[in-house]
Amino acid sequence: MKQKFALIATSTLVALSASIGILPGWAGPADAPSSVKGSVKFEGTAPKSSRIDMSQDPLCAKAHPTPATTEEFVVGMEGGLANVVVYISDGLTSHNFQPPQQPAVLEQKGCQYKPHVLALEANQKLNIVNSDETTHNIHPNPNNNREWNMTQPHGMALEQTFAREEIAIPVKCNVHPWMKGFIAVFKHPYFAVTDKNGSFELKDLPPGTYTITAWQEKLGSQTQNVTVGAGEAKPLDFTFKQ
């Protein structure tokens, strides 16, 4: 009996804390949060990833028993396209969002960026981690934010922020020219990056009509309009062709 009570209490607490955590900047009390969920597919034959020659830095090369490959097109099972940024590009009525306390993390591992495409909010802290033994320099080349370029040996802490929305900022390491990634910066919390199966979910949306954009680094952008009712989980799929 006691155990059962404890279970109920814990689950209520979890549910409560979750519901508090998932309402960033939006306070519509009567409406249950909605979501848009789906996947991004690639139709046709995707360009093959090419091998990366890391031999100029043995500390990079030794991290890859089988050679690393480029990440411009990562197509998974059933044509799911990874590393696509899906986000609300129009239709939000509220524009007051506080960046989350939780920092985003960009890791340099095996002389590649993990994740290859990162999305975060404007002024959200970005923790940059160098897990490699070698020294990297991390160099974003933005259009709408300040450009900086920092050397980071193994173990050095580095924290940065981006002040303005920008989709997406190319990031590179000048020392290791094959290292390329992207950072997408949003002024709202309604964005996602597709996983290895191409799946994404935009959670906790206020009900409304939105333009939703899917952006891929080589294939560009696509948009669709959706209307999401209160508490509705709207399905939405994108297909890129080449």
Place this chain on the structure above:
Amino acid sequence: MRMKLKWAGTALMLVSMLWSAPGSAQESHVGKLSGNVKRGKALYERYCIFCHGPNGDGRGESAPYLDPKPRDFTKAVFKCRSTPSGSLPLDSDLYDTISRGIHASGMPSWKPLLRQERVDLVAYIKTFSSAFQEEKPAAPVEIPPEPPSTPESIQRGAELFQKMNCWTCHGKDGRGYGPSAATLTDSKGYPIAPFDFTSGSRFKCGETDRDMFRDLVTGLDGTPMPSFGSAMDADQRWDVVHYIRSLNGHKTHAELKIEPVAH
């Protein structure tokens, strides 16, 4: 009546103070001199417009013939600063660049202009980007006194040159032929060559050891040269400065009594 006039005068002064406030970010101050945008514009159109262009975007008539390309002031990204990477430069940084010129580029020294005129130019250059109104430059980086250059310091510098991966661009012997050198571009996508430390050529952002130390902290924004502000402490940065100095003059490692560092 006189009282009324006095009030009117005070009100007028207040209004004019408020009026001038938004424009204050576009002024420039170097030492005791304050720059004037209008005078700066006239000077710019006489001396700078041919390369940097009427819109300050670096696309003047002569720009296609220049390498490196003239600075695009609309981006507000500057190589030679006393402020950390990502920060706007100080007025005095822009003034120093105008005065010194940029060696091995089309940018000459403008010391023939009066100091006041150079400060006026700084005021006008800042009007090309809204960044100077939206943001403030960070505090300039600290440059502690330089310890003496000793063989030990040079040796430590040589090891840091390897560990910090300076060699991947500047080359193991500092001649600018590292394995990544051929891939480098500036932030506009134009090819850019790493500095050849053996050439004895002048550095872009100043010639002294203190200038080199500062370059290591700030990095050269808009180029592949990163900041080593947090990557090395001050003593280590001085070691690297001493090592780089030792490369000047075509001396071999043997002549300098430096043991080659195995990689």
